[in-house]
Amino acid sequence: MEKMKAGIIGLHMGLAHLEAYLKNPHTQPVAICDINEELLKEVQKKYELPWASTDYRELLSRKEVQIVSVASPDFYHKEHCVAALSAGKHVLCEKPLALTLEDCQAIVSAARKSTASFMIGQVARFSPGFSLAKKIIDSGEIGELFFVESEYAHDYRVAPGAGGWRKDPKRPREPFIGGGCHAVDLLRWIAGDPVETFAYANHKCLPDWPVNDALIALYKFPGDIMGKVFCSIGCRRPYTMRSVFYGTRGTIIADNTSPAIKLSSLRYCQQAGLYDFATIPVTTASHNVEQEVAYFVDCILNNQPVAMDAIEGSKTVASCLAAVISASKGEKVALQPLYQTFLQEEA
Numbered sequence: 001m002e003k004m005k006a007g008i009i010g011l012h013m014g015l016a017h018l019e020a021y022l023k024n025p026h027t028q029p030v031a032i033c034d035i036n037e038e039l040l041k042e043v044q045k046k047y048e049l050p051w052a053s054t055d056y057r058e059l060l061s062r063k064e065v066q067i068v069s070v071a072s073p074d075f076y077h078k079e080h081c082v083a084a085l086s087a088g089k090h091v092l093c094e095k096p097l098a099l100t101l102e103d104c105q106a107i108v109s110a111a112r113k114s115t116a117s118f119m120i121g122q123v124a125r126f127s128p129g130f131s132l133a134k135k136i137i138d139s140g141e142i143g144e145l146f147f148v149e150s151e152y153a154h155d156y157r158v159a160p161g162a163g164g165w166r167k168d169p170k171r172p173r174e175p176f177i178g179g180g181c182h183a184v185d186l187l188r189w190i191a192g193d194p195v196e197t198f199a200y201a202n203h204k205c206l207p208d209w210p211v212n213d214a215l216i217a218l219y220k221f222p223g224d225i226m227g228k229v230f231c232s233i234g235c236r237r238p239y240t241m242r243s244v245f246y247g248t249r250g251t252i253i254a255d256n257t258s259p260a261i262k263l264s265s266l267r268y269c270q271q272a273g274l275y276d277f278a279t280i281p282v283t284t285a286s287h288n289v290e291q292e293v294a295y296f297v298d299c300i301l302n303n304q305p306v307a308m309d310a311i312e313g314s315k316t317v318a319s320c321l322a323a324v325i326s327a328s329k330g331e332k333v334a335l336q337p338l339y340q341t342f343l344q345e346e347a
């Protein structure tokens with residue numbers, strides 16, 4: 001079978017997509033786009049790609065390109081995704097889907113009109129530690145969830161983005177949406193769509209950035225499950241997403257940067273004859289784009305719905321945005337009215 005041809009917009013995180021399309025037996029990267037001409041030429045030469053442009057519209061006009069990865073800075077996602085979907089391409093968009101609900105709505109609408117597939121790349125769902133934790137939770141091993149927590153701890157001093165877009169005061173990028181979306185999406189995946197949030201934020205670590213650099217949000221999930229997400233982009237520590245899932249019959253401690261997860265459950269403790277955590281080895285892959293791409297390609301080839309569709313991406317953005325609003329207003333924020341903005345679009 002002929003390989004599907006892939007194009008990539010944005011060549012930093014996008015390079016992981018390029019590599020994943022190269023490794024996937026069903027795809028072949030053929031076209032790239034980046035506004036940085038020097039980088040564009042360098043990548044084209046290194047990967048011996050037939051086609052490159054600084055204008056994404058030219059990439060989208062290539063008939064042979066069937067899948068497009070949108071890995072440009074967050075505030076271009078709407079423009080690039082809507083244009084790619086309108087051009088009939090299957091689209092894999094980097095997280096977060098967008099920074100505003102209006103942009104999410106536009107992407108949901110374009111995805112609904114298109115016959116092509118759309119996926120939001122919430123890559124934490126492919127992190128081996130988290131996918132194993134989810135499997136264990138779904139098996140009932142730790143009973144009924146009552147508290148879930150996750151965090152996104154990163155030092156952005158080393159990652160302002162090309163041209164410093166992550167700290168641009170003219171286009172403030174809320175870290176809780178941009179990075180915190182990983183932890184919020186993980187909890188949504190495990191505990192469902194939050195119904196309410198209350199949050200606090202502060203700004204102590206990155207005084208020269210135009211946004212609060214830390215935020216902590218409490219969430220109420222369906223089924224009376226409590227949740228907490230902490231996000232810091234100025235902490236002094238290596239990157240991680242430390243997470244804990246508490247159930248009535250056990251507890252899982254997991255992250256995306258350690259070679260093991262920990263499980264304590266009634267069943268395990270009885271079997272082992274001790275009250276302790278079992279250590280379960282996993283491969284470490286905080287950015288498992290290879291599996292993310294493999295899943296998307298599989299959905300396309302088998303004509304299956306994509307679990308992480310535009311609505312899923314929008315719900316994660318809405319859940320993050322609600323916490324940002326709560327922190328700034330000092331009051332609880334209900335999620336349903338925010339979900340309505342794009343669910344109406346879907347109806």
Ligand SMILES: NC(=O)c1ccc[n+]([C@@H]2O[C@H](COP(=O)([O-])OP(=O)(O)OC[C@H]3O[C@@H](n4cnc5c(N)ncnc54)[C@H](O)[C@@H]3O)[C@@H](O)[C@H]2O)c1
Nearest residue numbers: 010011012013034035036071072073074094095123161162
């Ligand atoms: N999944 C993850 O864990 C993860 C990690 C990092 C970044 N991201 C996401 O990936 C996206 C890109 O982030 P990054 O860290 O690679 O940023 P970056 O700034 O390091 O790289 C972005 C690249 O896009 C290019 N670019 C900018 N505007 C463009 C345009 N209009 N058209 C084409 N190219 C353009 C830049 O020249 C640059 O090479 C963001 O949405 C970010 O949130 C996701």
